[in-house]
Amino acid sequence: MKGTIIISLSAKWTTILKNGLLIILGAFIYAVAINDFLIPHQIGEGGVTGLTAVGYYALHIPPFITNLVLNGLLLVIGFRFLDQKTVWYSLWAVLWISIFLKLPRLLQYQTRQTIIPAIAGGVLMGIAMGIIFRGEGTIAGSTILAKIMNRYFGMMTGTAMLLFDLIVAIPSGLIIGLQNMILTVVELYVSAVVLNNLLSRFGAKKSVTIITNQTDQVTAALSKRLKQGITLVNAKGYYYQEKRPMIYAICSKPQLAEIVPVISTIDPDALVVIEDVHSVKGELLDKIL
Template sequence: MKQAHKKLLQNCLLIMAGAFIYSVAINDLLLPHQIGEGGVTGLTALGFYTLKIQPALTNIVLNSILLVIGYKFLDKKTIFYSLWCIAWISVFLKLPPILHYQTKQTLIPAIFAGVLMGAAMGLIYRGNGTIAGSTIIASILNKYFGIQTGTAMLGLDLLVAIPSGLVIGTERMFLTIIELYIAAEVLNILNNLFGAKYSVKIITSKVEPMAAALSDQLKQGITMVHTHGYYSGEQRDMIYIICSKKQSVKLFALIEELDPSAMIVLEPVHSVAGNELQLLK
């Protein structure tokens, strides 16, 4: 139970940090330079530019509607963390500007905002949350179709960003597209570095000691797949594991120590449904 509470606290703090960085990018870089955004944030910016509607208000109203949609497709923990994220973004959007950065070279704030947005969303995803908006739909596309989250978000955000040129002008529309592309790339990079999953297949003559050592190392179940050699006819179990990139480094070292001649196949996994802890033991 203590471990669950610790994980809950960790996720909430990660999401709060991401929400703060996300809000700084909006308040200090996008809005002062009239750069648009995608998804709900883009609609929020357009509402501010045209009708002077406070971003905190449109953020919580529009995202709440999308969370109702996401409730049917995403797990309840993701919905809870997303509500937590939306609430804190709305709170931080009410804060006065922190960076006080103004420049006529609007490409600079567009690039900087893209980096901050991508980093913020990376933190929020690490906390198992989303910023709702297009990320709800992107998470659904990732879960059911295996599309990378950053790539899906970019496509969805462009549906709002491109028409926004009618309000903010063609030049700032292109700046918005640049910002969205950078944010998507930063998010994909962070996900690949810290959140990527890999499937590992191991063929070894030391199946039992190998499986026991890996299970103890990874603290999760190990799936055994029954196989046999075509020419030799030899029957042997193959070890199958889903692990993170960080875990795979330790895994390779352990396999090398136990059986240097073991055959290992490592493949990236674009989407994992369920919990790898539930793999057959």
């Protein structure tokens, strides 16, 4: 019993350490996107990050101060409505984003082709948020509000984030100009596409459905190779009215490359249907919404 408790605590702290390091990495990439691509080219952002940019452009307030203060207030709201673990991880993310925003520019990149920093900043933003989300945190700001909307009103998190981001991004055109406001919307769109793609890959698996005359042999071979559960589904062919079980299994892409030759060796005439699926535990479903 004591050994089980020690193992459980060790696994818990390992998870916390892994998530903490992922969030630090994501916060660093996020700060690079702001310091090296958005602010130098007067491109805005959505949510609290957009307000930090506007505050810098209009009032010369250091971005790290605005980020820390506004996100701190939103995290207080988050404690009331959201899971406390997510809020603590988000606080960790906000802290490190603020620290990295205070550092000097890393890349010193400057160009007149303003679409380039908009796209590059959007890609980095999307990657950063994906990494932070993978570490079970958020960047606070509009993410906190979006999660509240998702939890209590059923609005998809991505849609709610875009809504709150645009509320800040569009009026920012009064300060940064119409062209830069349009570039801001482009950057937001790019970051949303990148983030959605990263989230869609979280828990992504392949589903394999097999119809074969050698059901027992194929099932035994797959079970031995995959070392996991395999489902047999009772099925009936309409034309010949023949009853035959279908084999259904979930596997990763590397595992798929291993099992297809096995199936072909046992039954070259087997019908194999492969589809992309998102296979995650119930409590992790919010990560792919």
